[in-house]
Amino acid sequence: MRFMCGVCLLASVALNVFLVRNYVFVGDEWKKQKLSSSWAEEAAAEAEAVALISCSGHGRAYLDGLTVDGKPVCECNTCYGGPDCSLFSSDCAADANGGDPLFLEPFWMQNPATSAVLISGWHRMSYVFPGNYFVSQELENHIRRVHSIAKNAVTQGKYIVFGTGSTQLLTAAVFALSMNLSSPAKIVAQAPYYPTYRVQTEFFQTAWFGFQGDASVLKNASDDGAELIEFVTSPNNPDAQLRKGVLQGPHVKAIYDHAYYWPHYTAIPAPADEDLMIFTISKLTGHAGSRFGWALVKDKQVYENMIYYITTAEMGTSKDTQLRVLQLLKAIHGKEIFHFAYKTMRDRWEKLSKIVSRSNRFRIQEIPPQFCNFFEEVRGPSPAYAWLKCEREEDSNCRAVLQAAKILGREGSLFESDDRYVRLSLLRGQDRLQLAAASIK
């Protein structure tokens, strides 16, 4: 009896501890008391007011922008200034350096009602969704739905892992594939490759894996029994080529980075069906700032290892971000966004390639027309980046050649290629390149 009494005593306190203060409005009580006052209207009005601030088409005001007299002010695009961004600064370079996918911003401005979401103060305060998951089941459902619209990936029979951008998932995947091996895994990627693979992998200085550089070098190397992990980017960043892994064999595993495997950027010959594929909202809807990506994973153990990494590193992915991404995906009803994105990118590419073809100083990559599973026809290229080569002998530093003309690109050596190459982004907003042209004409 004494045993149970001691425990009873403690247990009964639980009841008392949590019943003292009736701070929680229970059920209908709270609704009646509060919701009649239309608590969400103020936030809606504030968002609409900020959108009304005029920045001359060369900037934008944001809810979380810096304020003057308590009101957000215009944030001007590169080379523009003044309170309404109408002042043009002529000494200004065209930044085609980064991968900011702002070309999709107009699509969302055309769909303001379906893409807006209101987050209440009490939304998802817990670490977890029901069932102790870090992942919104509803968002997972919509991810599968959007893949089925785009016809770019097989989601049946795959687990889904969410990450803080595909950037985090790249690391999660490498750890997941190399944990508990008897010797360090060798990480490779076929040059030219996205520099983050090298930067991340080398940063950790871990016993689990080490970066080995260009996959092509290991292609014919003797098999020393070490596990090999190949990053396969398809279409490739920087050169937009569709790729398969270079390495084959029982000791080889591949991480397919499919960030750009959408009808926006490439023909989709068939739905991708690899064991480990990574996607990002950044290149699907253009929301790079949201830091949200997902992986489709076939093997249960690899899936669980990735979850373990995400949990250990940061206990899951922001619920606010998951809600916002869900709203964006809900706004994708049909094929509109893909048509919009493809046309925008194709037009940019066609103009660029037409003019480059008239020059014998520069060359850009060739991308053959190909049958597309999404458009159900043969379609031309619309890559995210131009991989531009300086053809003249003396132009060994192509980036410097362009910089002299106030065009900023990313040098080839960053991609373990030659500095005769430069990556130019075609993803950004309108103002970027058009100003440079004005300044050097």
Add this chain to the structure above:
Amino acid sequence: MRFMCGVCLLASVALNVFLVRNYVFVGDEWKKQKLSSSWAEEAAAEAEAVALISCSGHGRAYLDGLTVDGKPVCECNTCYGGPDCSLFSSDCAADANGGDPLFLEPFWMQNPATSAVLISGWHRMSYVFPGNYFVSQELENHIRRVHSIAKNAVTQGKYIVFGTGSTQLLTAAVFALSMNLSSPAKIVAQAPYYPTYRVQTEFFQTAWFGFQGDASVLKNASDDGAELIEFVTSPNNPDAQLRKGVLQGPHVKAIYDHAYYWPHYTAIPAPADEDLMIFTISKLTGHAGSRFGWALVKDKQVYENMIYYITTAEMGTSKDTQLRVLQLLKAIHGKEIFHFAYKTMRDRWEKLSKIVSRSNRFRIQEIPPQFCNFFEEVRGPSPAYAWLKCEREEDSNCRAVLQAAKILGREGSLFESDDRYVRLSLLRGQDRLQLAAASIK
């Protein structure tokens, strides 16, 4: 001339490429066309409708919850079920295991208008804020303001780093302090300590650092010249004691985990002014699900190292989350939230300690009254966790003793302490413990 022409040609294409399709509604044009239609109202109405769904006070419906017939349904608290969560399941354990800070949910329900935020479809699509920063300057300003209200930290002369929860910042800090040392840093923490320090540090298997366990062991060890990094948690998780570092000397650096250094949980003897301090929104406003934390950092190089880690690992912190956290902090005008949180936690603690003091089977930690810089008076304890000890010889597995009475706690050995101890969370929602009491009475 030919040189410049080649470049001119390329530059002029930029102009053309980006002007073809006028998908962007420029400035006033777009406003006139779109904003008159009150695009944000639908999202506001949807959020209000979800809040109206009645879950009997034992659950909640969410915008991103699972749907039936297209409408979100109730997610019931542990032990409740049925469409409106009114069905009680008697065979149910009281979960006082995790650190979900749901005791703050009622505060936000009392402030629905000021804490709601609407995110437009085009909000912050870029990777960066103006100036190429990953950090909202406005949010940084409000973080400093809230610290000055709480009087719990000196922010002047400190850099601020944002992270995906303080969880990510713990890792960022360890890497930042140990990168580029000539030998691996030794990581320690005084037992009992928060298990994540060990789990994270051991996970990476890195050449930069290794986990060495209890700081007290190294206190009198001979100085072998290795750099020592001590995690100092104050107030401590699990036992709520205010702490200073155990180790001293030129080779010692400290990471102050101040997750619980708010008037909610402890007297604030003075504003903290350490070189590296980490805070989290989870324990300030209760939004664990948002995954947002920040570090106050004195040294510029350490700050830059941490930024490098955050950039390499995931290119900054979600802009959606930053906007939502900004709105929550804006809703903190004065001392209300601190009064609410302190009273709630104090009442829970007082009830628990009163009953435990009547038993000779259990004991909980003592926390002496102390002068508080925030309340400007001597105040009693209100810790986040009870660190409960089973006093009887035969109760060497205290967790099992409690579990037999359907109370779930976290065992002492997880904190590198004795299993005679159990951590019980006082942070959670009302339903959790009260049900267990009912089930064993």
